[in-house]
Amino acid sequence: MKDIMNAPFVTELVRTVTNMYAHGWDERNGGNVSVLIDEAQLVDYLDVNSVIRTIPTGFAAPELDGKYFLVTGTGKYFKNVQYDPANNLGIVRLTDNGTQAQLLWGFADGGRFTSEFPAHMMSHVARLKVDPNNRVVMHCHPANLLAMTFVHDLDEIAFTRTLWQMCTECIVVFPDGVNVLPWMLCGTNEIGEATAEKMKTARLVIWSQHGIYGAGKDLDETFGLIETAEKAAEIYMKIAHLPILNTISDEAMHQLEDHFGVKAREGYLS
Numbered sequence: 001m002k003d004i005m006n007a008p009f010v011t012e013l014v015r016t017v018t019n020m021y022a023h024g025w026d027e028r029n030g031g032n033v034s035v036l037i038d039e040a041q042l043v044d045y046l047d048v049n050s051v052i053r054t055i056p057t058g059f060a061a062p063e064l065d066g067k068y069f070l071v072t073g074t075g076k077y078f079k080n081v082q083y084d085p086a087n088n089l090g091i092v093r094l095t096d097n098g099t100q101a102q103l104l105w106g107f108a109d110g111g112r113f114t115s116e117f118p119a120h121m122m123s124h125v126a127r128l129k130v131d132p133n134n135r136v137v138m139h140c141h142p143a144n145l146l147a148m149t150f151v152h153d154l155d156e157i158a159f160t161r162t163l164w165q166m167c168t169e170c171i172v173v174f175p176d177g178v179n180v181l182p183w184m185l186c187g188t189n190e191i192g193e194a195t196a197e198k199m200k201t202a203r204l205v206i207w208s209q210h211g212i213y214g215a216g217k218d219l220d221e222t223f224g225l226i227e228t229a230e231k232a233a234e235i236y237m238k239i240a241h242l243p244i245l246n247t248i249s250d251e252a253m254h255q256l257e258d259h260f261g262v263k264a265r266e267g268y269l270s
């Protein structure tokens with residue numbers, strides 16, 4: 001067996017959560033990430049028949065039966081992951097219609113996956129139906145996006161249009177826009193189901209007064225989605241209280257669509 005600490009999926013996740021912490025998106029134990037991994041990627045590093053322990057998930061997700069996820073641990077600090085991946089991360093296989101998670105590696109101190117596991121797994125189900133190549137769900141607390149949910153209309157079209165107008169390339173990076181949930185209690189199946197419902201039509205879902213969820217085909221794409229939306233929110237928070245003299249018009253947005261070969265979400269541009 002090869003050393004799992006050198007497995008690309010482990011090193012990439014360690015680098016990504018370290019970078020998320022460096023961006024200030026993941027104070028204390030804030031944030032969580034899950035990555036869908038193919039069995040073929042794992043077999044060089046793990047005996048997939050050797051189950052350390054089984055953890056009930058508290059929900060059903062029959063679509064994910066037999067699937068493997070690398071996921072961050074509950075109560076763990078992203079700033080510490082790079083120093084001790086085996087305590088802070090875990091690899092689980094979902095069984096029994098997704099009601100059980102078999103731990104195959106990690107959570108070495110007896111820990112378990114993030115308390116937002118329902119939102120992650122339900123979001124994977126939703127995104128895989130839209131895009132079979134989706135592999136990553138990422139949650140964090142970027143300050144400007146969070147701040148925006150206190151002062152901006154939470155209407156999804158209005159919120160998306162404001163973000164698109166803040167940087168030229170936003171509409172190219174997330175033409176599907178951002179969906180928005182009102183404040184809800186986190187760590188529950190209810191917010192998981194609501195997030196997954198929103199994930200059917202966009203890869204970014206804002207949790208008002210809390211943070212954001214992103215989904216994508218790999219860690220770079222998903223990080224980049226959140227990074228781009230957060231940059232736009234930062235600009236909004238810098239200018240929202242000032243007289244606005246110029247903006248990016250819908251006509252300019254249509255030029256961007258044509259030039260970059262993207263299509264803005266239906267009905268979001270005039």
Ligand SMILES: [Zn+2]
Pocket residue numbers: 030031139140141186210211
């Ligand atoms: Zn959170």
